Amino acid sequence: MTAIDHGIFSLDIVDNLAVMEFNPEGDRYPDDLVNEVYTRECRYLERLSRYSWAPQNIHLLKPFRQICFEWYGNTCEDWLPKDYKEQLEQIVSDLHKEQIYKPSFYPKYFYSDKNGQLHAYAFYSSSDYSEQPIHMDFYKPILNPRREELVNFLLGDSKTLDMGLLVERAFTDYIKWPEDALKEIYNKVYR
Numbered sequence: 001m002t003a004i005d006h007g008i009f010s011l012d013i014v015d016n017l018a019v020m021e022f023n024p025e026g027d028r029y030p031d032d033l034v035n036e037v038y039t040r041e042c043r044y045l046e047r048l049s050r051y052s053w054a055p056q057n058i059h060l061l062k063p064f065r066q067i068c069f070e071w072y073g074n075t076c077e078d079w080l081p082k083d084y085k086e087q088l089e090q091i092v093s094d095l096h097k098e099q100i101y102k103p104s105f106y107p108k109y110f111y112s113d114k115n116g117q118l119h120a121y122a123f124y125s126s127s128d129y130s131e132q133p134i135h136m137d138f139y140k141p142i143l144n145p146r147r148e149e150l151v152n153f154l155l156g157d158s159k160t161l162d163m164g165l166l167v168e169r170a171f172t173d174y175i176k177w178p179e180d181a182l183k184e185i186y187n188k189v190y191r
Contacts, residue, residue: 006108008037008124008142018055018071020121023064029141037124037142038065044100044123045069053091055119069121072114076107080178081116088177089185091120096189099129101163103170107177133160150174 002013008029012019022038045067048054055069076084088110095102102123109122125142127134136151137159143151150169155161171186 013071016071018069020067033141041067041124044126051094053118053120055121072111074111076110081112085181087118088181092185092189100126101167102126103163103166105175127163132162134163135159136161
């Protein structure tokens with residue numbers, strides 16, 4: 001088994017099975033925050049399951065705060081299909097159509113199956129357009145230091161943030177894919 005710590009969840013890989021486990025050790029993450037982000041992950045995976053880029057064979061083990069899905073032994077940090085930019089654009093377009101902001105668009109949260117189809121996971125920080133603005137005090141514990149710095153800058157004196165602004169900055173300045181793919185995609189889909 002391989003275990004990858006992503007802070008508020010771990011990704012445990014056993015053969016061709018990935019298990020997202022929302023049971024972090026320590027007291028950095030309050031239980032109500034862990035429950036909320038687990039609920040968000042489940043809600044978005046269920047809602048988006050009809051798309052070809054959603055994880056395959058999802059099983060929600062709610063009493064254990066676990067989510068299982070088929071795994072192919074890679075992330076987009078390791079390998080990208082030739083048409084990854086077109087696939088990423090389709091994912092962003094589909095999320096825009098669904099009116100969902102997904103600020104965690106890091107290559108580590110995408111993987112490819114044996115046919116070269118990208119799949120996205122890690123929707124725990126996602127939100128609907130209609131939920132904006134988001135009260136950020138609740139979410140600050142899940143932010144990495146660089147993202148927290150950006151969020152604090154965008155917040156200014158406010159306690160709430162429109163995630164559309166965070167997604168714009170993440171796609172155009174912060175999260176890096178080869179060939180600045182996210183910046184190009186953001187400009188095509190959102191502008």
